[in-house]
Amino acid sequence: MVDPTNHNPAIDVLVVDDDPVQGAIVSGVCTKLGYRPHFASSYHEAAARLATGRFDYITIDLSLGDHDGIELLRLIAETGAKPRRIIVISGCEERILNATVRMAHAVGMLDTISLPKPIDLALLRGALAPFQEAAASRRGVDSRLSEITADDLRRGLDRGEVYAAFQPKIDLSTGKVTGCEALARWDSATFGPVGPDVFIPLAEQGGLIKTMTLRMLRDSMTFAAAFLPTEPKFVVAVNLSATLLSDTSLPEEVERLLAEIGVPARSLMIEVTETTAMADVGRAMDVLLRLRLKGIGISMDDFGTGYSSLSALARMPFSELKIDRSFVKDCLTDADMWKIVSSSVAIAHQYNMKVVAEGIEDAATWHALDALGCDIGQGFEFSRALRQDAFVEWYHGWMARPPATRAAVVPLQREA
Template sequence: MDSNITSLSILILEDHPFQRMVAEQTVSGLNVNSLHTARSSAQALQFLQNKGAVDIVICGLNMPGMDGIQFIRHLAEKKLARGVVVLSAMAASLVRTVEDMAQAHGLMVLGHMSKPISRTRLRELLEFYCSEQARSRTCPISSRDLIFDEKELGKAIEANQFVLYYQPKVLLKSGQMISVEALTRWHHPELGVLSPVHFIPMMETSGLIATMTTKMIDLALDQIRIWREQERNLAVGINVSPAILTNTHLPDMLIQKMRDMNIPPELLNLEITESSLIQNASLSLETLARLKLHGFSLSIDDFGTGYSSMQQLNRIPFSELKIDRSFVSNACNDKNHKAIVEANISLAHKLNMQTVAEGVETLEGWQLLNELNCDQAQGYFIARPMPANEIPQWEQQWLARQPITPPKPCIRDMN
C-alpha cells in the first residue's frame, strides 16, 4: 500500500446508511490514516469546523436538507477540505457541472464514482491526489497565498533566479522522446522552488513578462545548443505570453539569435495559450505569420479551454495542437471527455497538425490515446518536469519500460 495514501484524512458524506457503511468499509480497506463519516451536510460541516480540515471529502449530491452541491460550496468557502470526490449515479452532464463548480471554488476535483464505490477506482483517485500534492511540495504550503510585488520580481529576474525545468514529450507509438516543454521555476533563496502560479500573474500585469520571456528563451536556446553539441536535435517548446506577441520585432530578434547559435528555427516551438489569444490582433497576427514564415513551430496550448478555438485554428498557422489535461486526464472514465479528445485529434490531423496530449497520468490513459491515434504525450506517467541534467537518467529508465503493451480495452462503463 502506498504510504502516501495511508497518511490521508478523509470524510465520507452519505445519507443512506447501507451505502455509507459500504463506502466506509471500502475506504478502510486502503488503511487511510484518518477516516470519518457523516449522514448529512450539516453534520459534516459541523464536524469539520470543530475538528479541522481534511484532505479529501467523498460526497453524494442528492440528499435531504442541504444537498451535496450546496455542501461543496460551503466546503470551499470555509476551506474545510483540499480535494473532493463526487459520489453519484446521476447524469454525467450534471456531475461535470458540479465538478466544474467545485474547481471554480478552488477545490481540487479528483473525479467521480458511481455507487457502490470501487476500491480500484478509489485507489487511482487517491494516488492522483498524492501525486498532485507531491508536485505542489516543490514550494512550501505557506507559499500558496504569497504575493510578490513588481520590485521583488524585477530583482529576481536581474539575479537570474528563474530557471527552466524540462518535461519530455514522447511519441505514443514508440515511446521515443522527440522534444521537451520548458517550464519556468523560481529558485527563491528563502522559499525554495516556486511554480509559475506564484509569479506569472503579477509579471503579466506589471509588464515584466516580456523581459522574463526573453530570458527564458535565451535559456532554452542555450540548452538546445548544448544538446546539439551532444549530437541531439531535441526541440524545445516554450510558453509565450500574448503580451510579447505584439512586439513585431520578436521574429527578427529570434532569427538573429538562432543564426548566431547555428540553431535551426524548427527546434524552437512557441506555445501560445488558446484561452488568452489574442491581445492586439493586427500586431500579433503579423508576429505569428512572420515566425511561421521563417520556420518556427507554433503550438496552440490548452486547446478547447477558451471561447474561440475554431477561429484561432483558422486564422493562425499552428503546426501542433495540445489537448488540455482537463479532457485527457478523465477520458478513460468519461465518454464526453473521450469524445472531445477523439474529435480534437481528428480535427488536428485533418489540418495537418501534430497532436500532443497533456496530463497523461496513467497507463490506461496512455493506451487510450494510442488507440485514438494521438501523436505525442506528456504527463506524470511519462515524466515530471526536471532540470536538463536529469533527463539522460530518466530517459534510460523510461526506455527500459518499453514496449508498453497493456491489455485492452481500457474503457470502462461510463454510463
C-alpha cells in the same frame, strides 16, 4: 469547527451528507486513517463550516435536500480556500458523475473525483490517501507563499533562482524523443519551491514577464543546441504569456536569439493557449504570423478548455495542437472524454497539424492514443519535468532501452 489558526498537523475532512448513516460510515473511515472528520448534514451547515475553517478533503453527496452538491461545489470554488481533494459521492448515473467532476475541474478544483453509491470502502480509503503528508503542511505553506511580492521575484531572477525544467515529448509510434517542453521553475532561497501559479501572475503584474520569457527562451535554445548533433529534429517548446502576444517587437528578438545561439528556427516551438490567442486577435495574429514566417512553430496549448477552440484553430497559423490533460487522463474510462480526444486528433490532422497529448500517465493510454493516430505525447509515463543534467541522464537511459519497450507495440483498440 476548525480553528484556522491551529497549526496541528492533523488532517481535517468535511463530510457533507444528508444521510447520517452514510455520513457516519465516511467519518469512520476518516477516523481510522487518523484524520479529523467534521460532519455537515446540509448545504447551509456545510457553508457555515467552510466560512470558519479550511479542510484538506471534502466529501460531498450530490443530493442534499433543498440544495444540491453542485451548488456546494460552486460555493467552494468561490471561497478561494480550496481543499487538496474533493470526493463526490452519489448514486446518480455515471454520466452525471462524470459531468460533475468535469464541472469542478472547469472552475479550478482540478483534483475532484467521484465514487458511486453504495460506496466501496476500499475505494474511499484510496481516495483519501494520496495527500496525507502534503496536507499536514499545506496551511503553513499557503500562508508563507501569500507573502511573496514582485520584488521577491525580481531578486530571485537576479540570483538565478528561476530556471527552466524540461519535460520530454515522445513520438507515440516509435518511442523516440522528439523534443521537450520548457517549464519555468522557481526555487527561492527564502520561500522554498514556488509554483508557477504563484509567480507567473506576479511576473505579469510586476512587469517581469518579458525578462523571464527571454531568459527561458535563451536557456531553452541553448539546451536544444546541445541535442541537435544527435537529434537533428529535436524541438523545444516555450510558453508565451498573453502580455507578450501584443509585443510586436518579439519576433525580431526571438530571431536574434536563434542566430546568436546558432539554433534553426524549426527547433523552437512557441506555445500559446487559445484564451491568450483570442484575447486580442489582431495583435496576436501579427506576432504569430511573423514567428511562423521565420520558420518557428506555433502550438495551440490546452485545446478544448476555452470557449473558442475551433474559431482559434481556423483563424490562427498554428502548426501543432496540444490536447489538454483534463481530457487525456480519463479518456480510457470516460466515453465522453474519449470522443473529445479522438475528434481533436481528427480535426488537427485535417489542418495538417501535429497532435500532442498531455498528461499520459500509463502505458494503456499511450497505446490507445497511438492507435488513434495521435503523434506525440508527454506525461509521467515518460518523465516529469527535469533539470538539464537530469534530462540528459534520463535521455540516455531511455534510449538505452530496447526499441520494443519504447514503442506502442501492442495498441489497445478502443471504440469511439
